[in-house]
Amino acid sequence: MPAVIEFWRQLLVSQRHQRERITHLEQVNEALRDEIKRRAGEEQKLRQARQDAERANLAKSKFLAVASHDLRQPVQAMFYFSQALSYRLSDEKSRKVLADLDRSLESLKSLLDSLLDMSKLEAGVVVPRAQNFLISELLLRAAAEFEPMAEHKGLRLTVMPSSARVNSDPALLARVLQNLVANAVRYTSEGRILVGCRHRGSRLSIEVRDTGVGIPPERLNEIFEEFTQVTSSHRHEGQGLGLGLAIVRRLCDLLGHRIAVRSNVGKGSIFCVEVPMAEARACRAA
Ligand SMILES: Nc1ncnc2c1ncn2[C@@H]1O[C@H](COP(=O)(O)OP(=O)(O)OP(=O)(O)O)[C@@H](O)[C@H]1O
Numbered sequence: 001m002p003a004v005i006e007f008w009r010q011l012l013v014s015q016r017h018q019r020e021r022i023t024h025l026e027q028v029n030e031a032l033r034d035e036i037k038r039r040a041g042e043e044q045k046l047r048q049a050r051q052d053a054e055r056a057n058l059a060k061s062k063f064l065a066v067a068s069h070d071l072r073q074p075v076q077a078m079f080y081f082s083q084a085l086s087y088r089l090s091d092e093k094s095r096k097v098l099a100d101l102d103r104s105l106e107s108l109k110s111l112l113d114s115l116l117d118m119s120k121l122e123a124g125v126v127v128p129r130a131q132n133f134l135i136s137e138l139l140l141r142a143a144a145e146f147e148p149m150a151e152h153k154g155l156r157l158t159v160m161p162s163s164a165r166v167n168s169d170p171a172l173l174a175r176v177l178q179n180l181v182a183n184a185v186r187y188t189s190e191g192r193i194l195v196g197c198r199h200r201g202s203r204l205s206i207e208v209r210d211t212g213v214g215i216p217p218e219r220l221n222e223i224f225e226e227f228t229q230v231t232s233s234h235r236h237e238g239q240g241l242g243l244g245l246a247i248v249r250r251l252c253d254l255l256g257h258r259i260a261v262r263s264n265v266g267k268g269s270i271f272c273v274e275v276p277m278a279e280a281r282a283c284r285a286a
């Protein structure tokens with residue numbers, strides 16, 4: 001008999017424990033439901049904040065893209081005024097001040113160009129118009145623009161001759177090359193810059209080589225991000241915003257051209273853009 005009583009007692013205890021466990025589990029379940037609800041609410045708020053930020057960024061880019069002409073015009077006018085003034089100034093000191101003013105204007109123009117180009121690309125208002133053309137014209141033009149700066153730094157800037165015809169948007173590809181040659185000259189203090197091309201099947205690889213400071217391997221991906229500057233010692237020269245290669249990347253994405261970089265710290269860098277050939281013709285590059 002005591003065994004039966006003991007059995008009942010244990011059964012009741014066990015039932016009570018089970019009820020307590022169920023109550024506890026229900027409480028945990030309830031708390032979990034609350035937590036899930038809270039997190040879902042927070043995620044929704046985050047999504048909303050992100051959408052608002054993206055909308056604001058797009059609105060800013062669209063505004064700048066539309067106002068682009070109005071923002072560039074006063075700078076262009078300042079160039080004309082400066083030129084007009086240069087005809088009237090005869091004394092050496094005033095001419096020197098004017099030369100300094102011109103240099104500042106050049107920097108301002110270059111910064112404004114980068115910001116406005118980026119805004120246009122972000123706003124999605126750049127539409128590529130592909131056509132067939134001789135690549136040599138573009139290469140020579142990009143080099144000619146930076147020849148004075150290269151000469152000033154004692155660098156040899158050479159363009160290898162090429163008879164290749166490519167299929168791309170000449171204005172947008174020119175902007176890509178302009179940024180690559182500008183960097184090559186900026187980040188090289190001695191040696192040479194070589195602009196040439198190589199035939200790769202149905203594509204032409206346009207290459208900009210320099211004997212400059214180079215880029216550490218672990219930072220090669222970063223340089224194509226907006227506002228990234230690796231060679232911080234060059235920052236004090238007051239040049240650039242770190243937008244040039246971000247513009248290059250976006251333009252290449254838009255044009256469907258592959259962009260690649262190889263670099264050796266202290267030895268130099270090679271930036272390559274692969275462009276479709278207009279026709280299968282050999283590219284004479286050394
Ligand atoms: N040819 C190069 N040799 C060495 N470093 C380079 C070269 N090209 C780019 N870099 C590095 O990559 C960074 C990003 O280049 P990017 O062209 O985007 O910006 P930037 O030249 O600093 O400024 P911006 O082009 O806006 O005037 C540079 O700050 C530099 O550190």
Ligand SMILES: [Mg+2]
Nearest residue numbers: 183240244245
């Ligand atoms: Mg640059």
